[in-house]
Amino acid sequence: MKFTGTSDYVAPHDLTLAVNAAVTLERPLLIKGEPGTGKTELAKQVAKGLGITLIEWNIKSTTKAQQGLYEYDAVSRLRDSQLGDERVHDVSNYIRKGKLWQAFDADEKVVLLIDEVDKADIEFPNDLLQELDKMEFHVYETGETIRAKVRPIVIITSNNEKELPDAFLRRCFFHYIQFPDLDTLQQIVRVHFPDIKERLLTTALTQFYEIRDQAGLKKKPSTSEVLDWLKLILAEDLTPEDLRRDGSNLLPKLHGALLKNEQDVALFERLAFMSRSGR
Numbered sequence: 001m002k003f004t005g006t007s008d009y010v011a012p013h014d015l016t017l018a019v020n021a022a023v024t025l026e027r028p029l030l031i032k033g034e035p036g037t038g039k040t041e042l043a044k045q046v047a048k049g050l051g052i053t054l055i056e057w058n059i060k061s062t063t064k065a066q067q068g069l070y071e072y073d074a075v076s077r078l079r080d081s082q083l084g085d086e087r088v089h090d091v092s093n094y095i096r097k098g099k100l101w102q103a104f105d106a107d108e109k110v111v112l113l114i115d116e117v118d119k120a121d122i123e124f125p126n127d128l129l130q131e132l133d134k135m136e137f138h139v140y141e142t143g144e145t146i147r148a149k150v151r152p153i154v155i156i157t158s159n160n161e162k163e164l165p166d167a168f169l170r171r172c173f174f175h176y177i178q179f180p181d182l183d184t185l186q187q188i189v190r191v192h193f194p195d196i197k198e199r200l201l202t203t204a205l206t207q208f209y210e211i212r213d214q215a216g217l218k219k220k221p222s223t224s225e226v227l228d229w230l231k232l233i234l235a236e237d238l239t240p241e242d243l244r245r246d247g248s249n250l251l252p253k254l255h256g257a258l259l260k261n262e263q264d265v266a267l268f269e270r271l272a273f274m275s276r277s278g279r
Contacts, residue, residue: 004049007191009049009191032174037177037179043113046111046155052110054113055103055152063119066127069131095141100112104136107150109151109152111152111155112155116159125164193234207252216267218261218264221258229252233253250271
């Protein structure tokens with residue numbers, strides 16, 4: 001079972017190597033990188049490329065590790081007991097399977113995506129150590145032990161918003177997705193916009209990297225944002241000449257797709273003012 005990328009996803013060699021290493025070692029693959037560099041999409045494309053099911057667990061600031069295993073609805077059981085419902089005699093009627101249980105219960109290998117693990121409480125990764133290591137957990141209400149029928153491919157993403165515990169990191173295979181270079185980004189763009197003209201692509205990406213490399217930028221535009229920008233450029237039927245900037249206006253055309261806060265917009269407005277003043 002080897003992942004080599006898909007027709008919809010340009011996967012550099014080091015990334016496919018990391019995926020296959022994690023599969024071989026049977027360890028979770030921890031993927032870090034800037035927001036918008038395709039970390040979540042990787043899990044989807046691994047599932048697609050290997051022809052297996054994807055189970056997604058999207059983590060929020062309020063998510064608890066227990067929710068990935070199961071949740072026991074004691075309130076509903078109490079209500080049903082008051083109403084004399086026969087279901088109350090079987091506690092399993094009030095247990096809702098979490099995403100890990102679903103992955104463990106699958107008859108075939110699946111991809112389990114634990115997305116944006118760093119959004120949760122700092123103890124969240126530690127609370128999953130044993131379950132991800134041993135691929136089993138205990139259900140206290142029923143007394144049963146749930147073991148993975150087939151070990152899933154676990155992909156965990158992080159935006160590096162907080163440090164992850166060493167004990168958790170030790171159990172993972174780690175890979176950082178570097179921002180793509182020009183050649184790789186051109187390949188990515190052509191996957192999404194196969195008919196884009198060469199001059200327009202070259203002009204747009206040259207300008208994109210100039211913007212991204214601008215000193216003082218608070219939030220650098222990402223891969224997903226340049227794709228949005230190019231989609232708008234094509235929809236507006238802009239030419240390479242339309243994209244050209246000069247000293248009087250350094251803001252890129254349709255800059256709202258690339259610059260996502262007022263500080264960065266103000267930065268380019270100041271640069272334009274300084275350019276005009278220096279003439």
